[in-house]
Amino acid sequence: MTLRAAMNFRAVWAIYRVEMARAFRTVLQSIISPVISTSLYFVVFGSAIGSRITEIDGISYGAFIVPGLIMLSLLTQSISNASFAIYFPKFVGSIYELLSAPVSYLEIVIAYVGGAATKSIILGLIILATASLFVPLHIEHPFWMIAFLVLTAVTFSLFGFIIGIWAKSFEQLQLVPLLIVTPLTFLGGSFYSIHMLPGIWKTITLFNPVVYLISGFRWSFYGKADVSVGVSLGMTLVFLAVCIAIVAWIFKTGYRLRN
């Protein structure tokens, strides 16, 4: 059987198109709003406060926070895009059509996660372009920068997909991003190097998975990292594998979808 016959590519494309159309329909919320908030971070942290902070690892503070800010948006937007994309049809009931269609679990995940990841990657690149207006940027390892961007967007879109299936209300949908992901991102070295933390806090921070994402991503820009790049990549891949395993379990059992 050829791949073309084995896969329902038309369904993947149909779902992906709808997801992308939603982003363009809500362009203000999807693109402009994160760009404005990122610009505000630059004004506050980069210019107002950053001008009083000395360089970190030989990098100006304004430039230092760029990878962290992109990661911040990438994580939150990947989660919110994917969780909303699957939760909304559950909420209005139109999920029946997806479940009754000749679509495999893999195709559903590729379409929804692909849509959510594409949107957040576009957003990440827009933020990068916005940042370049405020600070001079230098990307030392462009391939790895794109690799970390894509890997993180896909991983957290998968995570968002899981949240969207798990959530029974809009409140639950917001719970994990608001109470877990955002604090972890802020405490994960978006705005500082973890070397700046006192001893015990530095050790505690190493349990925060977001540290590895930001560190690896920052390395791709400036060649300097809080933790080794191999560990960063490994941790990202572990989180990706965990998300894939949970999604596989969800589809195998029909958890909150077919029961």
Next chain:
Amino acid sequence: MPSILSISGVSKTYATGFTALKEVTLDIQRGEIFALLGPNGAGKTTLISIVCGIVNRSTGTVTVDGHDISKDYRAARSLIGLVPQELTIDAFESVWATVNYSRGLFGKPVNHGFVEKVLRDLSLWDKKDAKAITLSGGMKRRLMIAKALSHEPRILFLDEPTAGVDVELRQDMWEMVRRLREDGVTIILTTHYIEEAEAMADRVGVINRGEIILVENKAELMRKLGRKRLVMELRNPLPAIPEAFSGYALELSPDGGQLTYTYDNQAERPGVASLIRDLEAGGIQFRDIDTQNSSLEEIFVNLVRREP
């Protein structure tokens, strides 16, 4: 006629412990209109949801045109169109986009000509650019049907399709159902409007408390289980039914001007002739006489009541 849908020993117990279906076995014949009747909570929607792949079954097998719904789900689901009970559409999509989306979801190549035909047939063409949220309830119902037909299914499930729609739309829908049947599409519908099942269906199934309690050719069902009424307009009103007629199942209207005799038309001796003879002998004259068949609704109510 070969069956296009075979349901065998299907049960469903939800995580809450509630058993919605108990060992349901049912065969749907190719090209027929099958009406599934049952009170609220009988298991109609659960059964449809299992066949369509929306709900996992606990036990049993289902095949659609020979394709197992689990092992060969792609082939099985491709043949099925579903119009669910609730109006569940992405409210912010246009009519055109959402119908084309449904077609794509079922793996069909782009065919704008076909989608246009579906929308025209359902009087939705002039609304093709409208967002679903702006449509009236009736229009949304038409849109649900358009989505279900977009991938040219061979079996169409209509779950309470006319609930809450006006008379005109209801008639349009039944006209559409007839056209689809002429094209060879098998229709399975659930409805509370039993007169519609009576007018449309070839066969009727009754489900109650998760069990199929009867499947019968509609005409046969009405013949077998139907009761008849003999209604007599009396020349002179009676104050009460005379004692001599206590052996007959007679009812007297409140004004005393009409006597109704209910009888089983399958009985060897329905008692009509003897009643008329006795009435004449008793000096009770009537100026008009009429017989009425009981409706499918009455048959259905009787069947469900009979269940323990």
